[in-house]
Amino acid sequence: MANIEHDNEKVWDLAEKIGFCMLTTQSGAELKARPMSAHGERVENAFYFLTDVESHKDEEVEQHPNVCLAFADAKGQKYVSISGVARVLNDREKIHDLWSTPAKAWWDSADDPSIRILKVTPSSAEYWDSPGTLISYIKMAAAAVSSTRPDLGDHNKVEM
Incomplete structure (x- = not known):
């Protein structure tokens, strides 16, 4: 059980550290x-x-609520893919809680009536946590010479 908890924490740690993700939704086919x-x-x-509220992703989520969040730190060789279910909410208090400087690029204030929240509840995840590009290349070269598989860090699938 401790390993499952560790893997779950690893997913959250990596996602929080990376911060930005690619949100994938389905639009038709x-x-x-x-x-x-x-x-x-x-x-x-x-x-x-x-x-x-004017974005197409809201309509896409209503039609197909299953989404994927893909976090990537290419320099650090750390990646997280999270599958989950999304919902669009009009929670004004939560909008104020989430309001930050980057949001000002899109809206004048947290009171803008067009702001909505997209809430994603994760169901499963997969992560890759390598020691970094240079070390990974060295390990791959050593493995190629010795005909073994390189140890490129942690990789696991996690139920959330």
């Missing part, structure tokens, strides 16, 4: 991804995003 600033709430087992 196509998948669409866009960068979003994620606000993780471990205790609630939820990720929150500020979104605009």
Whole structure:
């Protein structure tokens, strides 16, 4: 059980450290991804995003609530993919809680009536946590010479 808890914490730690993700939704038969600033709430087992009522992702989520959040720190070789179910909320108090400087690029204030919250409740995740690009390349080269598989860090699938 401790290993499951460790893996779950690892997912949250990596996602929070990276901060931005590609949110993938379904539009008809196509998948669409866009960068979003994620606000993780471990205790609630939820990720929150500020979104605009005029955006297409709200309609996409209503039609197809299953989404994917893909976090990537390419320099650090750390990645997290989280599958979950999304809902659009008009929770004005939560909007004020999530309001931050980056949101000012899109809206004048937290009181803007077009702001909505996209809440994603994770169901499962997968993470890759490598020691970094240089060390990974060295380990791959050593493995190629010795005909073994390189140890490139932690990788696991997690139920959330």
